[in-house]
Structure formats: C-alpha cells, structure tokens
Amino acid sequence: MATTEAILDALAARLPLVLPTVAVLVAVLLLQNVFRPAPLANVPVAGRDLGGDEKRRQAYLFKAADLYREGYTKFKGSVFRIVTASKFTVVAIPPKFLGELRKLPDDAISFDDAIAQFMHAKYTKLQTGEKLIPHTVKANLTPALVRLNPSIADEVQESILRELPSCADWTPVNINQKLLRIVALVSGRVFIGAELSRSEDYLDAAINYTIELMEARRALDQVRPWMRPFVGNRLPEVKKLDQRLRQADKFMRPVVAARYQMRDDEKPDDMLQWLIDGQDKFKRHTTEELARLQLGISFAAIHTTTLTSTNVFYNLAAYPQYIPELREEIRAVLAEHNGVFTSAALQAMKKVDSFIKETMRLHPAGAASFQRKVNKPFKLSNGQVIPAGVMIEVPSYVVSRDPDLFDDADKFDPWRFARLREEARAAGEVEAAAVNQFVSVSPNILTFGFGRHACPGRFFAANEIKMIVANFVMDYDMKLPDGVEERYPNIAFGVAPSFVSPPARPVAKADRETLVVQAQHYGTT
Template sequence: MAAQILEVVVERVPLIATTAIVSLLAFIIQRLFSKASLSHFPLAGAMIGDAEKRRKAYLAGAKSIYKEGYQKFKNSVFRVTSPRTYSDTVVVSPAFLPELKKLPDDVLSMSEAVAEQLEAKYTKINTDEPIVAHTVKASLTPGLVRLNHYIADEVDRTLRTELPPCKDWTEVNINSKLLRVVAIVSGRVFIGPELCHDEAYINAAVNYTIDVIQALQAVQRLTPWQRWLRGSSLPEVKNLDRHEEEATRFLRPIIAARRQAEKDQPGYQKPDDMLQWLMNERDFGEREDRELAKLQLTVSFAAIHTTTLTATNAFYNLAAHPQLVPELRQEIQTVLAEHGNQFTSPALQKMKKLDSFLKETLRLHPNAMVSFRRKVLKPITLSSGQVIPAGVMLEVPHYAISHDEETFPEPEKFDGLRFYRMREQSQTFNKPSAGGKATSVEAAAHNLFASVSQNSPTFGYGRHACPGRFFAANEIKMIVSRALLTYDIRNVGESTERYPNIEVSNLCFPDPTRKLLFKAV
C-alpha cells in the first residue's frame, strides 16, 4: 500500500518537488502503518496522555514507564512511546532472548538499532564498522593476559598523577578524575604508552564523549519532523565534525610514521595497540587516515563513557557502604600477595567479592534502562505466536528485570556480596547434569561481572554482546582495587546516603558534580 501511494506521487508531482514531498509522505505513511500494526500490543504509560505527552514523559525519565510495563506484562510483549520517532518501541520479556539471539542480522539488526539510537542520520556517527568488534574479539580480549601488566602500571601511574596526595580528608570530584584516568589507561591500549599521555589525545577522547552525548540530547529534543529539517545543522552536531578533524591532524603523522617504518625497517617491531591492530586488518580494506581517526574516536566513546560511569557508580557505593571496604581490601591484598603483587588474569578472576560488588553496582545502577536493542528488518513470529512487524525497534527492559524481586530478593537494597553468595551457593548446591558438571559451573558463571544472561543482560545478549566488556571489567577492577589499597573514602558532610543518580530518557548516570572525601591509608 505504502509503495503504491509513493509510486503515484512520483508519477504526478513535478520532479523539483518530488524528493521533499515523497520524504514527507513516507514519514506520515510509516507512522500510520506502524502505529496500526502495533496496536494489538498493550501500551505502557497510556495514562500519561497522547503520543506527544508520552514522548515528553519518556524524555523526562522512562524508568517508571518500563517498570509499569514489565510489572503488567512481565512474560509477554508491550510497547512504549520513545523520543526517537512516533512509532512505538516494542519491549519483550527476557524469556524470548534465547530465540531472538538466533535470528540473523538481516532479520534483527543491532547496527541499525545503534544507528537510530545515536541518531546517525544526523550525527554521522558510523555504527556499522565490523572491523572494530572483530579487532576487539580477535586482538584485545585474547591479548589481556599479555596486556594486564601494562594496564595495571598505567592505573598506578595515572591515579598517583590525577588524584591529590590526600594526606588528610580531601574533596575530590571523582567523576572528572575518572574521565581522565580511564582515557589515559584506555589510551595505553588504544594508541600506546607515549601517546596516551598527550593532552591532545586526552582532550579529544574525553571531550568527544561529552559532545556525542550533547549532540544526541540536542537532536532528541527536536520532534521527528524537526530533526529532518534541522538535525544535521545543530551546533552540537557540528562539534563532532570538528573532533574528527582534530583527531585526524593528531593521528596522521603517527600513522604515516608507522607505515613508513614498516616499509623501511626490516624486522620492524609493530606497536602492540588498537591503532596498529586496526591498521593490520587488511581483510577489511586499507583505511585512510581520517577513517582510522574516526574509528579511534568511536572506540574511545564506547570505552570511556561506559567505563567511567560504572567506575563512578562504584566509588559512590563505596562511600555509602563503608562496611564493605575492609572485606574488599582484605581480599585484594590476599589475592595480590598470592600472585606476586601483579594484577594477572588469574588474580583478577580470584577477586570474587570485588567482582560481586561491581556486578551489584551494575545491577542497581545500570547506564540505561534497556538493553538488547535491535531494529526489526523482517517480521518476527515469537514462540508465543505474537508477530512483531518490520520497521520497529525492539528492546529488553533491563532495569525492570534487575529489580524483579522474584529473581533478586530485596531488589532495591544494595548488597555488595549478593553475587558472591550466589556463586558460592551454585557451586555448592547445584547438582551436576546427566552429562557432567556443567550445570554448577554455568550457574556460577552467570553471576560474574562480565557475564550475560537472561536475568543480567546489561552487556547485551547473544553474539552481539558487548565485546569490550572483559577489558572494561579488568580496567575497573584495577582502578577500584588500587584506590581501595591507597585511600579511605566517604561522602562529603554528615550524610551516609548514596548520592542519587540522574535519570534522563532511558539513561541513568551518576551525578558528575558530586564530590567524595579521600584520605591516604
């Protein structure tokens, strides 16, 4: 029907006006048809009012909308009105994840979903670069055994440099400090030990992250039809172009020097970092300097943004739950003593209480209310018989899942050793399956910080689960461990309550203006 209408328009409207009118009609038709095709799914937030009121309510904070939908339709499907388009988003129960993860990318697409999430039509952020995920999986993750030593050294050096001496209780804006710490430590792996301390790199990595978020917020404040007219020309969006130009100027001589050395020097020892790994991946084609610079910005945005938020949440929880500090500190000291005072992979794996503390931090304070966001490219029939049409966005209500009291008793309570106990209990009480001992091992593995499961889809689920989560987990563990071994931490003033997070749209992040008190042990 939509195609027939557009065909008539193209035949009868003068050519000069065809593009604009067809685009407008396509938008209207898509809205009408998608709305009709989703009407059989119950709507969360219906009591708020019409679509525009629901869109504004979502922008103000979507947590209550997702919680309402999950509580009413926990084992089924519902829809919410998101700010991205007027077509509602379909929200599915985690029970459908095992079947959804098997669908091919031409049916259920993560890259298309990310493109919409990052407003790529206007921001021009490249969301379909398989070389990045491939490089992380093929070079970064298996290389952590080798790289952990260098990451740990950089954590030690950077924390000493960025944090004040704190001989007495000293106020520290930990979020701003962590932005630089994470940028430098991540940069050690991304572009090498010398360049990661260059202020040009640090400013690009930190400010690009901030400016991407501001550009997204600027675009999403516009209604969908306003985005079509003004989205690409917003000042916040133009800032992203400036970052690409600056990153290219910074990296061009470095890339040229590496290429020249490879040609001129027999036995040239290539640098062991992400930039070089990307340059080595010839199967994805030769990359121009600007493309490599843009890839570096993309990697920095993904790593620095999420890692800093999670680490900041962890520090706010340490300050609000000081009773956990001695136990965590004791575990870290004991494990390091057993491993030559080195943050080796086995040492990090043995810090079970710290792992639990971080997973509980992520459960109670995730970076977003949803996960497993996908664009439906072809109609899907669920095992329940429900049909999800093509063209809509699909997601899982992660925040509501992690606050389900049937899965997590007292879900609103922060229990830093919750997952530690669950791991120990699963290893002790789970009976082996008929095929061997896999049952208890798998049950314990589901309770790890970097693991993904139906009840913990923070990092996604299936083959497109966040490939960098293992690097992020190691980095955060090292930062928190070194801080615990060096400082006592508490809130400023007399309050012992945890600082509340800020909720905007479907995002949830720690207040970056808050300060903590640090004192050297």
C-alpha cells in the first residue's frame, strides 16, 4: 500500500511537466489528420451538382444509371467516385484498366468481400467465400453439359407446356412469374434432380428465397448505414427472409441427409451429388450447410436467368419483325441435329445468340460490374492510388452504350454480334469472333463479369436461356398490346440489375395457340 501511494505521489508531482508534452502530441496528431490530404481527394464525384452526399445517395438509389453516365461521360478515361447506399466509398474505374485489375490477387481486391457488402450478408445470412460451388460448377457442371443438354431441353419443353395456359386467342399471362417457375424447374432438374425439382416445396423455396433475399437487400439499402446495426435484423423483410431460411432448411435437410446414405450405384447425376462428392477437396459441410448452399445456387441461377429471359421476351414483343428470322434459324439448325438441342446445335444458333447478347448490351444485369472490395492499396498505371477500404467497379451500363465502342450504340440491333462474328471469322480473327458470343466475357460487355471470377455458371445459363427462347419462338408470335408503340422501359434500384416495370404488357400469339404475355418483374438485386 505504501509503495503504491509513493508511486502515485511521484506521478502527481510530475504531472504538470507531463501534461504539456501530451497536449503537444495530441495536437500534432490532430493537425496531421485534419490537414492530411484525403486519399481520393483528386477523384471527382458524380452528381456533384446535386448538393450533399445524402442527396447523391438518394439519387443513386433510384437513378444510378444517370450518375454513372454523368461520371463516365464527364470524366471519360479517368476514375470517379459514386456516393451509394453502402457505407463504403465506391470508385468507378474505366474498362481500359481491367487488364491490370485482373492481375491483382484476391487478398488485394476481394470479390467475396464485395458480395458480402453488396448483399448485406451480415443481415441476409448469404454465404460468401464458398470455394466448393465454383469448383463444382467448373469441374462438374460445365463438362457435363454435352450429356445433359438433351435432358435440359426436355425439361424446358415440359415446363413450358405445364406453365403456359391452353388458349385459343390472345390471352394474358404474367411472363415473369411463368419464367420464374420455368427457370426454377429447369435449373432444379440439374441442381437437385427431376423428381424433387418438380415438388412444390422445392419450387416454393427456390423461387421465394430468391425474391425475399432481394427484397431484404433492397430494404437494407434504404436504411442509413449507421442505423443498420440497430434496425437491420428487425426489418420486416429481413425477418421474412429468416423465416424462409428456416422453412427451406426444414425441407432441404432430409434431402441432403438421404444422399449421404446412398450407394455409389444409386447416386444421381446432379449438382447436389457433385457437391457432396467434392467435399474432400475442401472442408466437410454439415447437412444444414449443404442445404443452405443449394439455396445459394438457386439464388444465383434463378434470379439472373429469369432477369435475362424476361428482357429477351420484352424485346421479342417490342420487335416482332425479327421473330420469323429467328424461327427459321432455329428450325433449320434443329433439322440438322435430328431435332435435339445438342451443344453443337446451340452453338449453331448464331442469331439467337446475337439477339440475347444485344438484349444484355442494352439491358445489362446492372449499372456496374466487376465489384471488388479493396483490402490493400494499389496504384493504377495512370498513377492514381486506390486506398484500402473502398469498393471498385466498372460502369458497365454506360460502357455497353458507348458510341466509341458500338455503332448506333443506343439502337437495338439484334444481329449486331452475329455480323461481328462473321466479319472476324472472314478476317481470320478467331479470338475476335469468339469474344462476340453471348457466353464470352470482354471489357466492353460485362454481362458475366471479367477475370478469374467471371460467372462460372454462364455456360449452363446461356444454354438454358437459348432453349427457353428457342422453344417459345418456335411456337409463338409476340407483339406489344394495342396502343403501345415501343418497348416498356426498365426500372432499377441502385446498382442492381434492371427489371421490368409493373405496367409492362408484351403480347404473344402462338402458331397453334395464342397468348398475351403480361410481365411484372418481382424485384431487383
């Protein structure tokens, strides 16, 4: 006790001498932080004329494409900042830097961390950083397409017959809801097997998990970042998603558990089984974890494939003059392949491929692509330093409409990419011909991303979309309803994929039966 008192007395005696020194050190530190140049001070911000960051944030939520267009046009060739709903600073980088960005390691710019932030994984419980899924898609699913394509085509045809109504004249159908079920049925056949994929329990889980996940993400985007820790888990949309996860787990877990009990000769040839068998190369998953992985796969496949297909159908309805030419190609190709949707047949449908790729050029999956979280600072070749803690992305929406990259960039030209492929092939430029396929990735069309994290499932998705479109085109004509003169505009939420606005009503007429297609998209990501 005496020793302690002596020490305290000594400190008290010297305190008047120590305090000025401490005060000086604190002042120096404060001055350094106040006058230290902000790491992105030289990077212009899109929407500066709007006023403060909160106004820019609101503009981003509902008019993000306008902000990206302004930044890309005004600061062309340079990086610019976007104020978003996220608490991270977002830096938009022109596509000319993609070559050097793709070389940076994952610990410097992280795809998984970007997805976790973008999808609010802390609240939505979305699993990120999972290595088993992309490995299984690349090692099992893509190589299996040659043998699986005929059965996928069968499922497409059966699903269309099941989901579209019998009708003798123009008949209204909600095309987006129908596509959701068709895509879920077709994808489910590959993901979990034909028997289970047709059960309403599975369809309910696969479809509604996707919808409710996007609704929860959208709701969280509208909450100010500093408030999310306090209200995020209490949002009605988040609670609804939590309930969906519990319901899906209850259904999926017995399915996964049954697979573990199967003999080798009983194992199905589907994604779930490939995931189970491929675990030895990665960590072993619990039954609950594998059930959640199935939901994640459904989300990735169903939402984006339905989005793309819906946009294609809207263009078919808006430009019905191109349907006969598409139909002629489809029927001619199938005649050469014994009526079977083989891989070779799908490759030969060049106009179908071009129509889909042109649709996604004008109506891409989002205002930006190649999202990465910067975990280590790096310097671009122009000398611009990108600090840690920010998000980077490429403004894909405006890039794909850049008149310096595409002739008549704002015009829908369905055969644009078919022509480019033929011209490149005639010139002996094999690589240039290949890059103009729908499934290919390039700095100018970022539908499937870019670099080593480009969508691994794009080959399956492309085949599925082509089969759905081809089957529909073979049997139906489409047009807009009376009094509507042009394609309904898409609406968007933040950087998320564009989606069809509720009033949209394209119309379809069958060769043998007729239907009116009324599409109302469920939401956005």
